Amino acid sequence: MDTLVKKPIIIYAESTPNPSSMKFVANQLLVQDGATAQYLSKAETKGSPLAQKLFEFPFVKAVFLASNFVTISKTDAIQWEEVTQELRDFIRIYLNDGKAVITELPKQEVAVDNTFTTKKEVFTEHAAPTTEIEVKIVEILEQYIRPAVEGDGGSITFTSYVDGIVTVQLRGACSGCPSSTITLKAGIEGLLKRMIPEVKEVVAEAV
Helix, strand or coil, rough: CCCCCCCCCCCCEEECCCCEEEEEEEECCCCCCCCEEEEHHHHCCCCCHHHHHCCCCCCCEEEEECCEEEEEECCCCHHHHHHHHHHHHHHHHHHHCCCCCCCCCEEEEEEEEEEEEEEECCCCCCCCCCCCCHHHHHHHHHHHHHHHHHHCCCEEEEEEECCCEEEEEEEEEECCCCHHHHHHHHHHHHHHHCCCCCCCEEEEEEE
């Protein structure tokens, strides 16, 4: 009788443009394709057993999950060469033991009529475009920008388009990266301006 052999999970580390962040890539999806989740403290990790465990490392200050990778941001007190192998081994063993990555996507506080309410923060799609220009913006972000940003261990989502100004949200390694302003202006803004003349500027929304 044939026995189904489970494919072992392999993890490798990739540096990112952000010197404080390292991308740990798996040979299988870790979260639902298109979804992302960012955790900036251990208090936020209730719905992610993996992120909760990673915050037990004293040098971890942020965890970002998307597709088949985990981006970890560290404190300045330690160098990557001191901890990369340790994190890589920990994630590999954790996943090969079949433990959960995310059980519930994060929630965020949002203002509604000057009061705050909690809603589930599901990052499976960009903000829904309502005009022809917004549709074009989202298509360009998806086709040309998103793959490159994910390659650097981050994510980009469309937030709004008002009076020629496109607002996007950057997460993961792109959040707080010293080169993110150059990427935003020279890369994203330049491309959108060339392809959509109505676009005047691209700004990043604070996370």
